[in-house]
Amino acid sequence: MSYLVLARKWRPQNFAEVVGQQAVVRTLRNALTRNRVAHAMLFSGVRGVGKTTLARLMAKALNCSQGEPDVPCDRCESCLEIMAGNAMDLHEIDGASNRGIQEIRELKENIRFFPAKGRYKIIIIDEVHMLTTEAFNALLKTLEEPPAHVYFMFATTELHKIPITILSRCQRYELKRVPFVELVAFFARIAEAEKVVVSQRALEMIAREAEGSVRDGLSLLDQLFSFGGAEISDGDVAEVLGLVDRRIYENLARALLAADLAACLEIFAQSQAAGMDLKRFANDLLGFFRALLIAKVKARPEELLDLADQELAAIKDIAAGASQETLYQYFSLLLKGSEEMQYSSRPRLALEMAFLRATQAGQIVPAAALLGRLDELLAGVVPESRSVARPVFAPISTAEPESAPSQPRTAPAVSATYSVPLAEEKIKERTEAATPLPEQSPPALSVLHQGREVKRDWGAFVEYVKKRKHWMAPVLQLCAMPREEGGQLILKFDDPSDCKLLREHDNLKLLQSFVLDFFQNDFRVVFKVAGAQAAGDGENDEAESLVAERRGLANDPMVQMAAEIFAGQIGSIRTGDGGKGNQ
Ligand SMILES: [Zn+2]
Known part of the structure; x- marks a missing residue:
């Protein structure tokens, strides 16, 4: 049997399995049980947060002939066809490659007919923002008075590109990035089910890298699983994915604030020896100082920072030992350094100079x-x-x-x-x-x-x-x-x-x-x-x-x-x- 990528293998088959998006899921389930599902829905959010997954779940629930309204049975003909990807009444259209007016005309022609087997015809248009203006215009009339047997579900990563005329005719669902903690827990569950031992820190590194996208995280896990054996260490993650242990930023921040230039350069050299991308390193370091600033000025920084408990504790600790002015100054010096990096023929030196300036910062005479x-x-x-x-x-x-x-x-x-x-x-x-x-x-x-x-x-x-x-x-x-x-x-x-x-x-x-x-x-x-x-x-x-x-x-x-x-x-x-x- 061929290897099924995790993103497909672990695609949720019912609402309870969806990772994150609790508010949207609850609203959708309520709409189903009360039989008040809108005929045009728009799911927006960054890639890999579950837009088309939710659209498919809605399609399955709407056409299921046996289960509860909000719990598709996964056994009836409609459910089985949708899961196998060959349901006649579910049309999945990629907006990027079917963006013209001709495709929309054909679609409109198609929906005039009643569904072949199920109760409804369901049209999912992914990346709907790619449609041309003419195509959107052609859709408008249909969206104004959609036939009772048709549901439109749109998905987009770029909400701002959708014409307001379309937006006003859709029920909108904005999907959030999945919180770090939920991603870590989800990946841990997968690792366990796949019988691979992955260290907690490694899971956190992957979740951090995924930036709230379930799919991105799963494809990283895929890479790791195909690389390693039954056990995956922090080092494997660093080697395979080029990620570094975030403690490196913690250590670097401490060294900078202690004005220990030698230690800064040492830590930096380590990151470079590990093959870490310089730009990425600078960005992450900036992000760390941003977190320090937030921890300094906000009573409950965790409301703004999506971090593992350990890292949050370290950040609070470091922030407590420095003044707000100092943190701000370090942040701007590092920002300046990372900007200079972009234009320098020796970007590494530019960043080292930023460390220099930062360690010197305490000695700058105020105006x-x-x-x-x-x-x-x-x-x-x-x-x-x-x-x-x-x-x-x-x-x-x-x-x-x-x-x-x-x-x-x-x-x-x-x-x-x-x-x-x-x-x-x-x-x-x-x-x-x-x-x-x-x-x-x-x-x-x-x-x-x-x-x-x-x-x-x-x-x-x-x-x-x-x-x-x-x-x-x-x-x-x-x-x-x-x-x-x-x-x-x-x-x-x-x-x-x-x-x-x-x-x-x-x-x-x-x-x-x-x-x-x-x-x-x-x-x-x-x-x-x-x-x-x-x-x-x-x-x-x-x-x-x-x-x-x-x-x-x-x-x-x-x-x-x-x-x-x-x-x-x-x-x-x-x-x-x-x-x-x-x-
Ligand atoms: Zn069913």
């Missing part, structure tokens, strides 16, 4: 705090900090870089002069001797410049950054051939997404301060992205250097800060005579 800081600066309360203001005593104002405090921006420039180590003190003396005025004097810059060079000491600089801002180091390593040119530190990247995070306002500011501390030079950090603005290849081209300069200014933390505070965009940038645009 209000920034405004306060700006007020202080303007009022002169705080000495100008090195990273924000340009005309500082760059060469001599800082302490020895390696021992610099972890928050260099807050160290007032003046105090540092007292702690300048001996070697630098000497250099300072020498430079002061050569040129009495240290401020912005080129000789001072050039002398100190001998200390560290961009090209030669780049590796050391990356190490230096790594100790202070761990995540920045690998990003800087992606930079191809960093170089210094006319007061700019030019960082070239092959992929715009590589340096996107680095270019963000706060991060750029921080990088700028690292550059200043390490190279003892207030280079402006300028980003170049291969392909993006490479109009001409002439690197020494004057026009291009002007563009670069302007871009540098646009990157200037002060300019960016102003733009951010006033919610503006950087429009035209005019460079003054000084060329460096300091003031």
